[in-house]
Amino acid sequence: MKQNLDLAPVGNCSVSALIDRCGRYVWACAPRVDGDPVFSALMDGDDPEHGFWEVCLADLKDVEQAYIKNTPVLRTVLTDTNGSAVEIIDFAPRHHKHHRTYRPVAFGRIIRPISGAPRICVRLRPSADWGARRAEATSGSNHIRYHCTDLTLRLTTDCPVSHILEERTFRLETPLAFFLGPDEGYDQEVGPGVAATLDRTVVYWKDWVRTLYIPLDFQDAVIRAAITLKLCAYEETGAIVAAMTTSVPEFPESGRNWDYRFCWIRDAYYTVRALNRLGAVDILENYLVYLRNLVDNSAGGHIQPVYGVGLEADLSERIVDSVEGYRGMKPVRVGNQAHEHLQHDVYGQIVLPLVQSFYDQRLIRPGSVEDFCALEAVGDRAYALHDQPDAGLWEFRTIARVHTYSSVMCWAACDRLAKAADALGLADRAEVWSQRADTIRARVEAEAYIPEEGRFGASFGGRELDASLLQLVDLGFLDPMDPRQVATFNAIERDLKKGPYLFRYVEPDDFGEPETAFNFCTFWFIEALHLNGRTAEAREIFEQMLSRRTHAGLLSEDIALGTDELWGNYPQTYSLVGIINCAVLLSRSWTDVR
Known part of the structure; x- marks a missing residue:
């Protein structure tokens, strides 16, 4: 078989x-x-x-x-x-x-x-x-x-x-x-x-x-994605794994076989954010417990991009030879070297969900001033590292740059801490964090912007593109109609879109040139199309993505051009998040059926 x-x-x-x-x-x-x-x-x-x-x-x-x-x-x-x-x-x-x-x-x-x-x-x-x-x-x-x-x-x-x-x-x-x-x-x-x-x-x-707030359209897809995201939560600690599997290759014989059965701070951030749009506060609350434990354990120091579901820091990567691999394609990896990486975006991805606890009155345990003081240590790291090289969100193993996405996430950490301080009545701290956010913004606009093309690059001083630049709007760094963002979107569409799908990037990395599209990036592109006033196109591509799901209504990490075959670990939380986000964005309003 x-x-x-x-x-x-x-x-x-x-x-x-x-x-x-x-x-x-x-x-x-x-x-x-x-x-x-x-x-x-x-x-x-x-x-x-x-x-x-x-x-x-x-x-x-x-x-x-x-x-x-x-x-x-x-x-x-x-x-x-x-x-x-x-x-x-x-x-x-x-x-x-x-x-x-x-x-x-x-x-x-x-x-x-x-x-x-x-x-x-x-x-x-x-x-x-x-x-x-x-x-x-x-x-x-x-x-x-x-x-x-x-x-x-x-x-x-x-x-x-x-x-x-x-x-x-x-x-x-x-x-x-x-x-x-x-x-x-x-x-x-x-x-x-x-x-x-x-x-x-x-x-x-x-x-x-029955407790979920779901959009009028695409209900079956949203419900199945939400249920499966909940299955990816390890309730005992609050961790959320990126996928249930290890070592399904990103494309045939690629060597890009990774173990995704751990809690990436980045993936979990996007997961709780999508489920929060549906009102699934139970998963948010439990994940906030996991994050607060990570913050305490770090004691104001380095935070890894990924941890074990039991808060383990050591995820040493090894290769096992006891099985043949998916379709006989080795290696089969256990553990993930990414736990050793510097990925500075994680500081923003810790701050953003925790800041919600200072506003959300549904929570059994709302955020306190003491929680805010502990979170400031994470913000200090974000501010200190916003202009330092890292492996980036795509986890390059041998490439270090000052990645624009990481810097903007550090900006978001400072920006949200300023807002949280204001909500808590801490005017002096609000001023400190607001000034820090302004400093990072100015640095990003000076170092990542390419004046002759009117767009942003994926790294400081670099001209390369990656799909994460589409997130500058989602994070509130740029307005979707800002000419700089429009030019960035146009460049991404020109260089990274292949057929209906979007690649993370197209330049060679540690393993050569990518050959499959990254499903989450395609969903980012769908959102950007809608925000740029091209909703009909956005809906058409979204319908295509829904048709690529398995009979269980799910997606893996990657999809092959031409054959539309799914590759990469499964079910992938990123991809399910994309289904929910785009469905909410593109659905008709419930008032349309009055």
């Missing part, structure tokens, strides 16, 4: 898995999203011997798959050549229990016959040691223990255990329930217990979606 990214995630903000079109688990890490994969088939060629969980229907003819509406609960229907069919329901439990949210490191699965006399085989083969071997199994009368690398998973089921251990084909005559989770006893009848957990999980997600 050829690997592709047409996968559907299930999860509960504690653990997640990716399931293919036939209902096969092909990727899941436990006990955390950045842990050792217990299902590793996605990274192990086209015919792996283990690392999956599948239900094989004899004489399979047809497959249908879709989510239960407004949930991450997945329904797959397999039909054989005689018309016999089975239904597979997959989910990760999440619901209220004992006055808290129940979200175990566990997956639930129910298999039901829905017509005829289907014959199935359940093949459950977790992996261990980063896919190097099949997890050892021991069994009891109603359970099987799988001894993976960092934990032991226990399958409790009302299916005959020997059917699973022997991978026996049998007739499915009654519903079967499976609970794959912690190595502890299941204290209730498994069939009714899993069914009740499923029902409560469906109710939880439908209730959560």
Whole structure:
């Protein structure tokens, strides 16, 4: 079976898995999203011997798959050549229990016959040691223990255990329930217990979606993006990961295979900002806790661009040879060297979401003067580093420049601190931060502006372009109709737009010339088109981007020209943020249906 990214995630903000079109688990890490994969088939060629969980229907003819509406609960229907069919329901439990949210490191699965006399085989083969071997199994009368690398998973089921251990084909005559989770006893009848957990999980997600403020148009796309962004949150600490996977290449044989299962300050900033537009304050609040801990831990010093979901600073990068890689394309990386980088935009991306806490009266814990004083240390770093070289938001490994985007983010940090100080009645501090913001603005306008072209460059003194210059409007640094911004937009459209898509940049980097477009940048371009009065064009490209989504309604990081094939890690939070932002911007108003 050829690997592709047409996968559907299930999860509960504690653990997640990716399931293919036939209902096969092909990727899941436990006990955390950045842990050792217990299902590793996605990274192990086209015919792996283990690392999956599948239900094989004899004489399979047809497959249908879709989510239960407004949930991450997945329904797959397999039909054989005689018309016999089975239904597979997959989910990760999440619901209220004992006055808290129940979200175990566990997956639930129910298999039901829905017509005829289907014959199935359940093949459950977790992996261990980063896919190097099949997890050892021991069994009891109603359970099987799988001894993976960092934990032991226990399958409790009302299916005959020997059917699973022997991978026996049998007739499915009654519903079967499976609970794959912690190595502890299941204290209730498994069939009714899993069914009740499923029902409560469906109710939880439908209730959560009901709290969202969504646009009139593109509702299905926005809801699916919002649910999946929530699945990328590690609720225990408030971290938000950039993607659920590692090492899906940006394009074939590129070597651009990165581990995205960590919390980038930049990605998380864009994520909470998009969800805030929908009113999803729960994710914002939890992420602010994560940020405040990072600020405290830094003690006014260096802040990395990326951390582990448990606030870990050391994400040492290594290459594993135990799996073949996505479509056999190595390397497979664990960890990310970006934790060593200097990326000065992170100071702005910490300040901007935290400043909201000084204004937002919905928050259970609003920002205090003490919080502001702690945040000023981050602003001090932004001011000190606004004109210093860094790796930039695209994380160049061997190229250091004073990147315009990083400098403008440092300006935004000072600008927002001035506004926050004013809101808190700290007039003297407001004056200090306002003056600092003015100083940075003057430096950017002097060093990044190219007078003979009337536009900005991507670095101080440089002429190169990158798509991040479109963010000068979003950050409030320039008005969209400022002639300098219009000229910058025109240059970006001329040089970075390929077909309907936008590249981050086109100049060679550490790995040569890019060959795929970056989906988030295309969404930035759509926003810029709209702000430049070209809304019809913006809507046309947005519709094209929506058509490129997987059947699960999601996008990865990159897209190939010509074939429109998705590449890069999946599902990518940046890309889902783009869907939400553009949908909100381009939708008709609710007043249009009065």
